[in-house]
Every structure is written in C-alpha cells, then in structure tokens.
Amino acid sequence: MNLATKSRLSLMMFLEFFVWGSWYVTMGTFLGSNLMAKDQDISLAFSTQSFGAIIAPFIVGLIADRYFHAQRILGVIHLIGAGLMYMMYSSTDFDGFFPFLLAYMILFMPTLALVNSISFNQMKNPAKEFSVIRVWGTVGWIAAGLLISFFAWDSQEGLKEGLLRHTWLMAALVSLVLGVFSFTLPHTPPQAKTGGKIKISEILGLDALALLKHKNFAIFFISSILICIPLAFYYQNVSPFLTEIGVENSTGKIALGQVSEVLFLLALPIFFTRFGIKKTLIVAMLAWAIRYVFFAFGNADEGVWMLLIGILLHGVCYDFFFVSGQIYTDSHAGTKFKSSAQGLITLATYGIGMLIGFWVAGLVSNNFLNAAGNHDWKSIWLIPSGISVLVLLFFITLFKKEKINSPQ
Template sequence: MNKKLRAKLSLMMFLEFFIWGAWYSTVAVFMTSNGMENLTHWPFTVNPIAAIVAPFFVGLIADRYFATEKVLGILHILGAIFMFLTPMAVEQPILFILLLLAYNLCYMPTMSLANTLSFHHIDDQEKDFPIIRVFGTIGWIVAGLAISFVLGMFVAENVKPEQTALPLYMTAAASLLLGIYSFSLPHTPPPAAGEKVSVRSIVGIDAFKKLGSRSFYVFLFSSFLLCIPLAAYYNFTQIFIGNAGFENIAATLTIGQMSEVLFMVLIPVMFIRLGVKWMLAAGMLAWVLRYALFAMGAAEPITWMILAGIALHGICYDFFFVTGQIYVDKKSTPEIRGQAQGLIILITYGVGMLIGAQVAGEVYNSFLGTAESLTLNQWYDFWWIPAIFAAAVLAFFIIFFNDKVLDEGATADDITV
C-alpha cells in the first residue's frame, strides 16, 4: 500500500471521528447550560436510532447504486447543514432534538462507508487497517483537546467552551471539510451493485441462525444488557465531571481514548493468556469498577478516583467490544461474516444503547427533580445503579458462557485488531 493512499485514508478516518468526538462529549453540558437539563438523554437516543437505520440505508441503497466516496461526501455535507442549524434551535427543544436526529441519520451511515472505502483500497486488511483506524481514535482525542484548549480561548473567563455552541459549530465545520474532502478520495464503486440484498441479510437473521449456540446467545444477550448501563457513561460523565469541579471537560474525557489506544496494543497478548471468556469478563468487570470509582469519588470529590474511572475506558471498550467483534469474526464463515458483524452492532450500538439512553435518562431525571443539576451526594447514589446492573450482567455471563472457540490452540498470530 503506497504512503500517499494511506495518508489520504488516515486523514479521512481522523476527520470521521474528530466530528463524532466534537459533539458527543459536549452536547449534554451545552443542553444543561441552556435549560434542557432534563432532556440530555435524547441526543444519546437519536444516535442509536440512526445506528439502527444506517445498515438499511447502506445495505439497500448506498452499497448498491452509488460510488462510496460520493455518498460519504454528500452525507457529511448534509450533516454539516443540520449541525449548523442545531444550536440555533436551542430555545425550541423539540426542534433541537429533531435536528440532532437528522444529523445522526446523515452521520451514522458514514462510519461503515468509511470502513468500506478503506477496505476496498488496502492490500492487507490485517496489517494496514489498524494503522488507518488508529487515526480515528487520535481524531477523537484531538477534538477534545481542541475544545478545551483552543475554543476555550474564545469564551468568557468563567464560561466553559462545552457550555457554548462552539463545539457544535466546530462539528459542522469539520463535517463540511470532510464532505468536500471525500470527493478527492479514490473512486470506490458500489460494492453490492447487481447483488440481491434483503432486509433479512441486513438484520443478520441468517447469521443468527448459523452461529446459534447457547454461549453465542449468552454473548449477544450480555452485550445487549451491558449497553444499558453503558449509555449512562456517554450521557452523564461529561455533566458529572463538570459538577465535580473539572475545568477542561472535553480534554479530561480524552484520557479514555488514550487508554483505548494503549489497551488495543495489549489485546493479542492478553487473548492468549486469558481466552475469550475471561477477556470479555475483564471488560465487563472494568465497567463495574468504573462506576464504583465514580460513585466513591463523587462526594468529596476524589479526583484520582474519577480520573481512574475514565482511564478504564481502554479495558471497558477494547476487552469487551473489540474482543466481542473478534469472537464473532472467528465464529463466522466468510459467507455470513458481514451479517454477523452487522448483527452485533445492531444489538449493541443500536437497540442496547437506545434502551440504555432512555433508562439512564429516566433514572437521572428522577434524581434531578426540579433542580438544574445533581448534588455530589446524589451522584454517589446515581453511579451505584449502573455499577450494580453491570455486576449482575457480569455474573450472568460468567455462569452461562462457556464457548472455547479461541481458548484452545490459539496463537498470537491468530489474533488481529
């Protein structure tokens, strides 16, 4: 793979996740500062709704009729328009949420389109794609640092940039930039042109049947359940650390992405030592510990506990979600591999996060009442709820999961991330 092409694809991936990180880790703070403190779970509801819709758009339309780079460009330009309009509707909460829904319906399909475009042009997927994909994580980190330390120079002394519309406008600008840039990417014809594609295959029904076993069903169910407390992290951590006195909210949250890069490197070695079951269990346990640290660190607050909870993101995400994707890949045959990966994403980032956002929102609002924010003692009580829920999922998984597909005869060469 030539360096010029790798650089172009890496920049695409950098911007793709810079865009997501710029608004996702700040929007709840912005809403809280603008009288929508009891609606902060809705951005994290419309996002999984879009994640559910995205496979149908990509599978039934984008992958069959249009060049990938053109669809990628058009969707990002449309997304830029919707995101630019969103903060202007701050006085009209329903319109604000609908504009975020429209934006997410444009953005979420671009994630799989960016992967499709990359895979079409690289020679060695296992060697080249991780190098390209890591720039996505770097993009998310840079977005958080830019919000705290660059946009922070353009706000009043006692105002956090996350409280303003600047991160949303930065998202819109980056979306427009990537939209225009996408048309310069190498031509990528529709991968499924002329093929028969059905709703059944997109949803992953065939993969569900072929991979069916008790342990596989336990894995799917556990993944779904874990996304319910997971939603509380994405939605409310940004509000929590602001209430706990942290100044640079977006920059602080990037510690999680930095941790993600570190633990991604450790996955192959840990896979051989622990096997699939205990890798997945370690990821679940990290979620329990994270929420417990948030709870115990809330009342004082204790800074190191809160930072440690954020830093656990590497284990939480890599050891469970990345390991889960590898597990599904190893279980699959080439004919159903795509369906199987689509199925796990639909169950987790789609249905699981959708239900999780609504549940977390209801719990948060029950604590909030008529106040503008939770007290630190209320945060202590709040964080124990997802901690206990995640612990119950962990116990269920350990008792009922017993698939050794990667435990026997695996070597480090068998594992790719």
C-alpha cells in the same frame, strides 16, 4: 496494504471521530446550560443516536452492500451532515434543535459501519491491521476534546457566556472537509450480487442476521446490547456529572479516556494473541463495573484521583469490547456481507442497547435529582456498575472459548 492507503484510512478515521467527539461528550452539558433542557430532554437527545443506529444496518445493507461504493456514500452523508450541524449551531431552543439532531444522527450512525467496511476491504489480516488504523479515530476524538478545553468553551465562564455552542460549528466545518475527502478514499464497491430476483431480506440487509445461528455470536450479540446500558450512563452523564461537582476543564479530562484508548488499541492485537476473544471481552466488562465504582466514590477534591482512574479505564472498556467485537464480527461475516454485518453490530450496540440505556439513564438520573437541582451521583453510578456485573456473569456462563483470526 501500502503506506498511502494506510495514511488515507487513518485520516478518514481521524476526521470521522473528530466530528463525533466535537459535540457528543459535551452535548448533555450544552443542552442543560444553553438550551435549558431537562433530564428527560437530554435523554431524548442522546436517544437519537440509537434511532440512527437501528436504521443503519438497513441503509448500509441496501446501498453499501448492493449498489453504491461505500466511500461515495460516506462523502454525501458528511456533506449533508455539515449543513445539519450548522442548523443546530444556530438553534436557540430544544424544540428547534431536536429535529436537526434527529436527522443528523439517522444519517451519521451508518457512517460508523461504512468506515469499518472501507477499512476491512483493504486488509488481509484485520485482527492485526485494523487497530493501527482505528487508533487514529481515537486521536481525532482526543483532539476535539482538547480543543474544547483549550478554548475554554466548557469552563464555568464559558458556560455562562454560552460558548459551548461553538462545538457544533467546529463539527460542521470538519464534516465538510471529511465529506470532500471521502471521494478520494480507496474504492469499496458493493460485494453482494445485484442481478436476479431481489429478496426483501437482502434489500434490508437482514441476511446478516444469519450470523445469529452461531451460538457464540448470538451470546456476543445479546451481551453487546446489554453492556450498552451502562455505556449509555457514561456518555449521557459524565460531562454533566463532572461539571456539577465542580471539576474544571472537564472535557479535557474526559479526553484522557481516549488517550488510554490509544494505548489499549495498540495493545489489543497482543492481548488477542495471548488470551483470545473470550478473555478480552471479560476484561472489558469487568472494567465497566470497576470504573463506575470509582465514579460513585470519587469527588472533585481529594477523591479526584478516583474520577481520573475511572476515566482512564475507558480504553479497556471500549477497545477490548467494541473494537474487538468489530473484528470478531468481521471474522464471522465472510466477504459477501461485511457491511451488513458491521451494520448489525451497530444495531446491537449503538441502536438497541443504547436506546434502552439512555432511557434507563434518564429515569435513574431524574429519580436521584433533588429539589435544589443537584443529583445523588453515588446512587446513580452504582446502578450501571451492578448491571455490568450481571452482563459479565451472563457472558462467562454461556460463551464458549473460540479462536478467531489473530495477528502472527
């Protein structure tokens, strides 16, 4: 892969995750402060991601694997998405906001599989090359978070003035840029055959389900669903948590998690070579359990260091499980259904797992809400920590050591 192609793919990842990071981290705080949404409303809003992820493998399996170039689909989706986010920016209540969010997430979630598919299509050794490209997505997420704190949209004064709504306008503008840029990306034609009789399983992208016949992949698939339950607690609660306990510039501090993500992305190929896929995934799940313990016992004063460590562990949690999982999935998929396979793992993680997770997180958060409107955060965070430990034990017991394509 030449330098020009690497640069285009890196910019694609930067813009993709800048768009997502522009609003996703602060949405819970935005809904509570700007639209006066309750815990149940916030849980429902985050669940739109899961609805989109569940539909994603079917959309990608139909159009990206069979009929249209992936980069063109990516462009069209982001152009439409820019308009939807502008409508969310203009919304004044949750009822008016929610339909646009739902439509947007149904469109956006397939793009996570599409950017992976476009990248993998240009690579000879994904285990070695993908991390260097994917790291720019993390840089984009960091840039979005730092800009939000730089403009003080998430400060106590900014929240009082309703400035957090500007995150949607920023995301809309960058989505527009990405939509246009996508048409210049390397051609990623459909890989599946379009001639002959069309099978329903092929139309829906269900052929990728054959991967589940491999026992290790099935265990990984189930573990991916289960570990997303504690992940949902982080995405849904971390911004409201830090804001409620009085941590200033919380969005900028949350972006430290993506800084660590950059470092661990670069370390991932080395870790792969020395320890293999099983140990990499074990370290990730152990990190999930530890980070929530730090959140449970940290505070905004003398215990702020515990909160920062918990945030910095995000690099291990996310990279060592989700990015390595994408590479592991690609190694099992073969050439024909790369897009469907990436869509399938998106279904497992951001779809089924996160849908369950957001529902559980909403119930738990509401259960530990007192009459004064404050949460018992210690009790809330210990629950996903315990779930992480259970998933870790399940994975260690059933997943057998396996070697995949690793960097030379």
